[in-house]
Amino acid sequence: MTVLLVAHGTRVTAGQEQIRALARRVGREHDVRLAYVDVQVPHVRDVAARLAGPAVVVPLLLTNGHHVRVDIAGAVDGADAVVAPALGADGALVGALVDRLAAAGPADAVVLAAAGSSDGRSRAEVSAVAAALPVPAVVAYAASATPSVPEAVRALRAAGARRVVVLAYLLADGRFHRALHRAGGDVVTPPLADHPVVVDRVLCLAGAQPLRRLP
Template sequence: MTGAPVLVACAHGTRSAAGRAVVRALVEDVRRLRPGLDVREAFVDVQEPAVGDAVRDAVGDAVRAAAPAAGGPAAGGVAAVVTPLLLSTGVHVRHDIGAAVAGRPAVAAEPLGPDDRLAGVLVDRLVEAGATAADAVVLAAAGSSDPAAVVAVGAVLDALRARWPGPVTVGYGAAARPDVATAVADARAAGARRVVVASYLLAPGHFHGALEAAGADVVTAPLAPHPDLARIVLDRYDAALR
């Protein structure tokens, strides 16, 4: 292939207008950090284009661009890198994105987490929300039935505990246990006067909205937008090409 492979930034997709705007802003941040790189949006659910269609189009465009100069794509060349705008592995990374790149000159990058910089973003959100070391913090992740996703969240939990001076536990929106409401109730039962939910979600949407009903005193904003997120996206893209 000639030129850098297309970066297909693949998010979950949401019906939330605010969530869509946040993901779009993250993609724009990636474009600003790497001028000239072809960065395209894709989704695994709800929104279009579907990731498989986005990869198909990226590969087709690369083949057409290479053909006049080189008689077609170079053997073994990579035309597209699907970079998940997802915090952990799971069915969408393994199945949807895996199927999108299978049999094509395309590769899948690792998801955004775990990464110590995500713990830094969580600390920023806690400070912005007015959390203090006297509060009990519950790290709220979306949840997955994939054991590797639970391990990934655990790594971020450890990194947050290393950075935050107060107690931090974890809760999940679905699939894994404890759920967020139970984690909040457990923190209160342990004597916490105030409980703060640290949203380990990328953008506003269904799961973030559900956190408001979990019984906490404060819920932080989602991770995006934040300048470190675009840097992580590009690091994942570069690592996939290596």
């Protein structure tokens, strides 16, 4: 059984290596292929077209937005493959965020900073993650949805927050993560790709049979 890992893609070298390192870890236990939906090659549709047998497609994405439901699903349509849910579905990565939050130190306010999506279901998933955190967190986005992270930070400052932690709900270093450092917070947490909870989640999805197709 082949495991096809599908990441978004980034031009940032550090982010590229974080995703490759995650793929190498999964590759210790599975026959792994790595593909992308944007920016980098090979594209998922090209890798899917060359699959020789059944495959589990694991999106290296945090929510079940457009890339999972449309881009990845469309790219593997017709192949002997089933698409797993996004990594963060059902709050699976809350533990990793809690660890990042603890490492960031005390905070007067927390912004849960996600990539953003025009898909309301994706935004609802992010809101559910924020609600599951042990402290109140304002949801904000790097793109495609509001409020933006800088807007959220400014509002918290205006309300009296002195130390604002920007809790990055992003998998790898890239344009969005780097923009968080210009959003006005006091601390920006690292991306999640190297956290053990994320590795375990990918391994779980890669080995789970049977998997349910997304509605």
